[in-house]
Amino acid sequence: MEDLLNIFVKSIFIENMVFAYFLGMCSYLAVSKTVKTAVGLGGAVIFVLTITVPINYLLNEYLLKPGALKWIGPQYQDVNLDFLTFIMFIAVIASMVQLVEMIVEKFSPTLYSELGIFLPLIAVNCAILGGSLFMQTKDFINVFESSVYGLGSGIGFFLAILAIASIREKIRYSNIPEPLKGLGITFIICGLMAFGFMSFMGIKI
Amino acid sequence: MSKDKEKLFSKQNRALLTDPLDDNNPITVQVLGICSALAITVKLEPAVVMTLSVIFVMGSSNMIISILRNIIPNRIRIIVQLVVIASLVAIVDQFLKAYAYDVSKQLSIFIGLIITNCIVMGRLEAFAIGNGVWKSFLDGVGNALGYGWILIVVAFIRELFGSGELFGIPVIPQFIYDLGYTDNGLMLLSPMALIVVGVYIWIQRYFNRKLIEKD
Amino acid sequence: MNRDSNKHTYLFAAIMVITIAFVLSFTSESLKELKADNIKKEKMQNILSAVGINVSRDESEELYTQYIIEELSLTNNGDIDNAVSAFNINLALEIKKDINTQRFPLYVANVDNNKYYIIPLRGNGLWNAIWGYMALKEDINTIKGVSFGHQAETAGLGAEITQDWFTNSFVDEKILNDNGDFVGVYVTKTNNDPENTDKNDNEVDAISGATITGDGVSDMIKERLEKYLPYFNNITNE
Numbered sequence: 001m002e003d004l005l006n007i008f009v010k011s012i013f014i015e016n017m018v019f020a021y022f023l024g025m026c027s028y029l030a031v032s033k034t035v036k037t038a039v040g041l042g043g044a045v046i047f048v049l050t051i052t053v054p055i056n057y058l059l060n061e062y063l064l065k066p067g068a069l070k071w072i073g074p075q076y077q078d079v080n081l082d083f084l085t086f087i088m089f090i091a092v093i094a095s096m097v098q099l100v101e102m103i104v105e106k107f108s109p110t111l112y113s114e115l116g117i118f119l120p121l122i123a124v125n126c127a128i129l130g131g132s133l134f135m136q137t138k139d140f141i142n143v144f145e146s147s148v149y150g151l152g153s154g155i156g157f158f159l160a161i162l163a164i165a166s167i168r169e170k171i172r173y174s175n176i177p178e179p180l181k182g183l184g185i186t187f188i189i190c191g192l193m194a195f196g197f198m199s200f201m202g203i204k205i
Numbered sequence: 206m207s208k209d210k211e212k213l214f215s216k217q218n219r220a221l222l223t224d225p226l227d228d229n230n231p232i233t234v235q236v237l238g239i240c241s242a243l244a245i246t247v248k249l250e251p252a253v254v255m256t257l258s259v260i261f262v263m264g265s266s267n268m269i270i271s272i273l274r275n276i277i278p279n280r281i282r283i284i285v286q287l288v289v290i291a292s293l294v295a296i297v298d299q300f301l302k303a304y305a306y307d308v309s310k311q312l313s314i315f316i317g318l319i320i321t322n323c324i325v326m327g328r329l330e331a332f333a334i335g336n337g338v339w340k341s342f343l344d345g346v347g348n349a350l351g352y353g354w355i356l357i358v359v360a361f362i363r364e365l366f367g368s369g370e371l372f373g374i375p376v377i378p379q380f381i382y383d384l385g386y387t388d389n390g391l392m393l394l395s396p397m398a399l400i401v402v403g404v405y406i407w408i409q410r411y412f413n414r415k416l417i418e419k420d
Numbered sequence: 421m422n423r424d425s426n427k428h429t430y431l432f433a434a435i436m437v438i439t440i441a442f443v444l445s446f447t448s449e450s451l452k453e454l455k456a457d458n459i460k461k462e463k464m465q466n467i468l469s470a471v472g473i474n475v476s477r478d479e480s481e482e483l484y485t486q487y488i489i490e491e492l493s494l495t496n497n498g499d500i501d502n503a504v505s506a507f508n509i510n511l512a513l514e515i516k517k518d519i520n521t522q523r524f525p526l527y528v529a530n531v532d533n534n535k536y537y538i539i540p541l542r543g544n545g546l547w548n549a550i551w552g553y554m555a556l557k558e559d560i561n562t563i564k565g566v567s568f569g570h571q572a573e574t575a576g577l578g579a580e581i582t583q584d585w586f587t588n589s590f591v592d593e594k595i596l597n598d599n600g601d602f603v604g605v606y607v608t609k610t611n612n613d614p615e616n617t618d619k620n621d622n623e624v625d626a627i628s629g630a631t632i633t634g635d636g637v638s639d640m641i642k643e644r645l646e647k648y649l650p651y652f653n654n655i656t657n658e
Contacts, residue, residue: 015547022243022395026323029236083299083448086291086317087440094287124287126240126321133314137571138548139512178417179410180403183236187403194396278429285436292440299447303454306462306477 004148007140011152015134017127018160019190019197024127025161029186033172038165040114041122042158044100046151048122049131052096053150054143056089056132064088089132097123127157164190213339221343225351227413232355233406234416237323241315242356243398249372251311252360254301256353258316260346262293263325267333267345274334286329287320294319324348359401367392463507469567470553471529471536488538490528496520498650511542512549524647529555536564539648543640546632547572550581550640556595560652563605566590568637578633589616589624595645597622602649604642607634 017023024045062068064085069076101119105112112119122128131153140146167189176185212218231237245251266289270277277285298316301309309316319325328348333341364370366389369377377386391397410416461477464484468475475483491506496519506525514522527538535558542551548571555564568581580586590605597603598620609626616624626634 020395022399023240023318026237026239029239080448080452083295083444086295086298086320087288087444090287090291090320094284124321124323124326126318129321130240130314130318133317137314139516141516177407179414180407181417183233184403184406184410187399187406191396191399191403194399195394198394198396276428276432278424278432280424280429281433285432288436288440292444295444296447299451299455303451303458306455306458 004145007145008148008152011149012156012159013197013200015153016156016160016197017130017153018157018164019194021130022190022194023130024125024157025190026126029183033165033168035162035165035169038161039158042154042161044119044122045125045127045157046154048093048097048100048128049150049154049157050147051100051150052089052093052128053131053135053153054147055092055096057135057140057143057146059088059092060085060136085133085136089129093128093132094123127153160193163193167193218340218343221340222347222350225348226354227351227409228416230351230355230409231324231327231348232352232402233409235324235327237327238325238352239402241318241322242352242359242402244395245312245315246356246360246363246398247367247393247395248311248364248370249357249360251308252353252356254305254308255312255315256349256356258294258297258301259319259322259325259352260349261297262290262319263328263345263349264342265293265345266290266325267328267341268338270329270333271336271338271341282334286326290325290329291320324352355402355405358405359398362401363392363397367397466567466569467527467538467540467553470538470555470565471531472555472565473531487529487531488527489530492526492528493523494526494648494651496522496524496647496650498648498652498654500651511540511551515542522647524651526648526651534558537652539645541640541644543636543643545570545573545581545636546578546630550578550633550636552581552637552640554590554641554645560656561594561596563590563593563595570633573630573633577627577630580627580630581633581637586624586627592619593624594620594622595641602646604638604645606638608638 014020018025060068062071064081066080066082067077068081069079097119101112104119131150134153135146135149138149140149164186168186171185171189180188225231229235232239232242241255245255266286269289270286273285294316297319298309301312301316328345332344336344361371364372365376369375369382369388458477461480465475465477465480468480468483468487471487473483473487493501493504493506493509495501501523504523506523506527509523509525511525525540527540529536529538536555537558537560538553538555540551540553542549544550550568550570550573552566552568554566556562557564566587568587570579570581573579573581593605595602595604603622606623607626608623609631611621611623611625613621613623614625
């Protein structure tokens with residue numbers, strides 16, 4: 001239980017998808033400037049990450065890792081399918097996003113129209129694939145640990161873009177030099193916030 | 206009347222290669238592909254290897270999709286694009302693990318993230334799906350060069366000021382260190398990449414006024 | 421054929437899948453040996469650098485066969501298991517096994533007529549795994565040298581464990597205390613021995629800003645070396 005809590009907190013603050021690894025910002029920075037859309041995107045990312053990371057964990061454990069196929073029979077011990085990783089992970093992510101889209105459209109058409117273009121865009125969001133690829137490097141011992149990691153990463157991403165969106169809304173009225181306005185100042189602010197998040201590094205749980 | 210065939214490197218085609226370097230830079234103007242750009246620019250070597258990988262992936266994927274553009278069924282268009290990109294990246298990854306093992310360890314998951322690099326998919330949808338093979342190839346390579354240019358600039362600054370080296374070779378003469386200069390450790394930390402890109406955008410828009418965002 | 425018809429779609433998808441499966445498998449298989457070779461040579465390189473032999477990856481295989489005279493897989497009772505190849509043990513996986521089934525690789529080196537025992541280490545740093553090799557002199561007390569590696573420690577901080585200045589501070593340190601009990605080596609901020617002249621204190625200086633990584637190194641050394649004590653007791657009592 002303590003391990004799970006450890007992973008959870010670590011993935012939100014210490015290994016934050018946005019501030020430690022800068023993943024997932026492209027679509028956000030390019031498309032929106034408001035807190036409302038940030039909440040929508042963040043929520044969708046939490047959902048997709050929490051679903052795809054455990055599924056990809058199982059795929060990795062029982063299909064892709066070197067020696068993963070030994071549950072079929074001992075003669076498959078040496079088979080190494082890890083060259084299929086990228087394709088399988090992306091396939092899982094794209095299908096899950098498609099599924100989520102269909103479910104949301106059916107059960108909550110308002111939410112669906114609010115999310116608009118974000119939902120399909122999530123399939124190619126670096127943070128989603130990044131979550132699965134990082135999971136691969138982490139040696140989790142069971143599917144619960146990987147789910148907690150997925151959930152935590154999603155929440156960390158959500159908190160991060162929420163913070164960035166709020167700041168962006170506020171600085172619209174600041175006196176920034178013309179060439180720096182918009183994208184330039186956003187990058188610098190993200191950099192400073194990332195430095196701030198580095199202060200979480202020393203926490204031992 | 207015979208149609209004049211457009212020269213291989215006509216003005217239009219050359220523009221495909223040069224526009225993304227400044228006017229239409231994928232990172233600083235189109236705001237795509239930031240993700241992988243930042244964590245791997247601590248040193249020049251991984252940045253260069255990443256650039257070459259992206260050039261290969263974008264050039265090839267643009268070509269392949271352009272060749273197939275008239276027979277790809279519309280319903281599975283996006284999936285086909287994703288699969289083509291993922292396969293090319295998988296091939297690059299295998300080659301790096303075999304021939305450039307040290308750099309592949311430094312690049313780790315970021316090679317895989319080329320797949321979700323918005324630039325790659327973006328150019329397929331915006332250009333390759335509706336244009337000829339040679340033009341698509343140039344467009345792919347041009348955008349990859351524009352992306353790589355930013356990576357190399359950032360990596361150059363970070364490695365030079367952060368470790369006093371370029372490509373692992375020390376370049377700052379000892380007497381400058383003796384005078385009291387020390388390497389700027391801050392440059393080695395990844396948030397610095399964001400700040401360097403921010404300043405680059407500032408400078409770029411100062412000289413190229415038409416890129417300034419209108420509110 | 422209409423490209424949006426079902427038949428066309430299925431046919432296209434099928435051909436695409438088969439082509440890609442073929443191309444990827446072919447690439448992976450043809451490069452398999454090169455990839456495995458890189459990994460093998462890197463391991464040999466790391467083992468050699470623990471005894472102070474630093475070579476490029478290309479030269480590592482030849483020098484490995486020259487200097488490493490024995491590879492042993494030990495059980496937790498100190499017995500030798502001849503059925504398991506020590507070099508092929510994947511420490512990351514092995515370390516998770518139950519203590520009775522776990523095997524502990526040990527490399528014996530002969531350099532200039534001196535015998536050294538090289539022990540692989542693996543532990544946890546701040547972000548992810550850290551590992552390394554420790555070479556002990558024949559007295560199984562004095563350290564000949566160490567080499568460290570890490571998955572994702574911070575550049576300039578935790579990542580400094582791979583640097584010479586850190587690994588050199590381990591040379592000639594002892595793993596037993598004055599009473600002859602095993603204590604390992606502590607990476608500590610309270611060493612009070614900046615020039616590291618005291619080689620009997622079982623301590624080395626920590627890295628500023630990398631306390632957790634340093635603790636990880638200390639824990640790793642203690643935890644791993646403990647497992648080899650039964651074997652070492654056996655051979656010193658012979």
